[in-house]
Amino acid sequence: MNVIVENPVAVSLGRGLDLKNPVMLASGTVSYGEELYKLNDLSAIGGIVTKAISLEPRQGNAPQRLVETHAGVLNAIGLANIGVERFIQNKMPFLRSLDARVVVNVVGGSIEDYCEVIKTLNEVEGIDGYEINLSCPNVKGECIIFGVDAHATHEITSALREITDRHLMIKLTPNVTSIGSIAMAAEKAGADSISLINTLVGMAVDYRTKKPLLRNVTGGLSGPAIKPVAVAKVWEASKSVNIPIIGMGGIADFEDAMEFFVVGASAVQIGTMNFVYPNISSKIARRIEEYFRNTSDVPFHEYVGSLICTF
Numbered sequence: 001m002n003v004i005v006e007n008p009v010a011v012s013l014g015r016g017l018d019l020k021n022p023v024m025l026a027s028g029t030v031s032y033g034e035e036l037y038k039l040n041d042l043s044a045i046g047g048i049v050t051k052a053i054s055l056e057p058r059q060g061n062a063p064q065r066l067v068e069t070h071a072g073v074l075n076a077i078g079l080a081n082i083g084v085e086r087f088i089q090n091k092m093p094f095l096r097s098l099d100a101r102v103v104v105n106v107v108g109g110s111i112e113d114y115c116e117v118i119k120t121l122n123e124v125e126g127i128d129g130y131e132i133n134l135s136c137p138n139v140k141g142e143c144i145i146f147g148v149d150a151h152a153t154h155e156i157t158s159a160l161r162e163i164t165d166r167h168l169m170i171k172l173t174p175n176v177t178s179i180g181s182i183a184m185a186a187e188k189a190g191a192d193s194i195s196l197i198n199t200l201v202g203m204a205v206d207y208r209t210k211k212p213l214l215r216n217v218t219g220g221l222s223g224p225a226i227k228p229v230a231v232a233k234v235w236e237a238s239k240s241v242n243i244p245i246i247g248m249g250g251i252a253d254f255e256d257a258m259e260f261f262v263v264g265a266s267a268v269q270i271g272t273m274n275f276v277y278p279n280i281s282s283k284i285a286r287r288i289e290e291y292f293r294n295t296s297d298v299p300f301h302e303y304v305g306s307l308i309c310t311f
Contacts, residue, residue, distance in 0.1 A: 008292040009300045011046070011266055013244045014192040017129045017167040019046030019101055019267060022300070023257070023285040026248050026271035027051055027105035027131060027171075028077070032091040033098065036278050044282035047101030049131050049269060050091070053121075054106075055113050057083035067204050067213045072223030072250075073272055074202050076216035079107050079133075084120050096126035103169060107133040111156050118164050129166050132156070135173025135198040147173040147198075150185040161190030169246065172196040174226075174233050180240035187241045195246040195269065196237060197230045223272040224250040231259050238264025238305055252280070254287040264305040 009021045027049040030036050042048065060080025067074045082090065087104075095102045104127055108114040114132065121127055134147030134156065146152045157170055170186040172179055174197040183194050199220025204213040212218075230249025238245055247265030250272070251257050257268045270281040277283075292300045 007289075009289050011244075011300070013129075013167065013169075013246070013266060015129070015165070015167040017047075017101060017103070017169075017192070021046045021285045021289055022261070022265075022267035023281050023288065024049055024101075024103070024246065024267060024269045025274065025281055026269035027133070028075075029271040029274045032087075032095060034091075034094055036274065037094075039278035041279070041282045043099035045100055045285050046267065047103055047128070048095070048098065049103045049105050050087075050095070051081055052079045052105045052107040052133050053081055053084050053087050053117060054079065054108060055084055055116050055120075057081065057086065061216045064213060064215050065219070067219070069202070069204060069221065069223075070225065072221050072225035073275070074204055074214060074219040074221055075199070076214045076219035078216070084117050088120070088124055092124060092126055101128040102126060103129045103131050103167070105131045105133050105171070111159050114156060115159055115163055118160055122164055122166070127166065129169055129192070130160075130164070131169040131171050131195060132160060133171050133198075135171060135175070147171075147182070148176050150182050153182050154185040154189040157186050157189035157191050167192045169193045169195050171198055172233075172237070173198045174229055174249075175201050179233050180236050183237040183241045187243050191243060193244040193246060193266075194237060194241065195248065197226070197233045197249045200226050200229060222249070224252050224256075226250045227252075227256060227259075231263055234260055234265050235263035235307065251284070254284050254291070257284055257288060258291075261300075261304050262307045264307075266304050 012018045023045045024047040061078030065076045170191045199222045202221035203218045227250025234247040244266040246267045247260035248269035
């Protein structure tokens with residue numbers, strides 16, 4: 001007789017985005033997943049978030065556009081991508097073959113751009129949701145305007161909600177005064193979940209040449225250095241909204257992921273550490289399942305947001 005063992009870490013993020021476990025690959029760090037296929041068991045994770053897709057192909061910023069820092073990386077890639085049509089033709093066949101949920105990160109320079117990308121992707125099978133990138137610290141004068149203003153966040157989320165029945169995940173920037181108010185605006189406009197944090201604005205210079213190391217001057221800081229900021233922002237947002245939160249920022253191991261769950265994240269995304277350990281996401285996913293199957297005295301859904309505040 002076959003015995004069915006209940007999955008202790010399955011999580012539903014709403015509107016059909018159900019994950020076998022709360023670990024996803026973060027946008028921008030694994031391209032479209034093909035690069036990791038032989039290095040990581042992608043069937044062991046909950047989902048993959050693709051690199052940003054725009055209406056037309058983008059070359060991105062000129063090099064130098066990547067600089068290693070202490071406990072992190074500064075990037076000014078500039079959302080380089082192949083555009084929505086080539087993405088559908090060249091990348092979706094592989095993504096459809098995965099035993100993991102597929103979320104497409106979408107970016108644009110205007111609300112109309114975002115809407116056109118979503119309308120095109122709505123006709124494509126194998127997509128479980130969209131992560132809407134409203135925060136681009138390494139692109140000048142474009143989508144970052146949406147992510148730093150609650151009204152603009154509400155406006156674009158409302159527009160996208162009207163044209164798709166798929167899961168809408170709104171990706172937020174930490175480079176704001178109140179991330180809670182922006183998260184609330186996204187929720188009120190129809191977002192199914194929010195993901196945070198995107199990278200922090202950072203800069204590195206060569207004191208000898210007196211020039212910035214990035215051609216773009218500033219870039220987005222990611223990696224273990226930003227984890228304390230990310231944990232704080234997830235905690236702040238969790239007190240403001242009732243929709244699921246996907247936490248990211250500096251997660252390097254099982255313990256890091258657990259911190260995000262304690263402060264209110266229902267799932268996490270692994271980003272920069274994929275460059276160091278390409279199979280880190282599947283290892284973390286298995287460790288989380290082992291913990292909640294064999295060690296934890298509470299189920300996963302009760303663990304989420306279980307931080308005890310005594311102040």
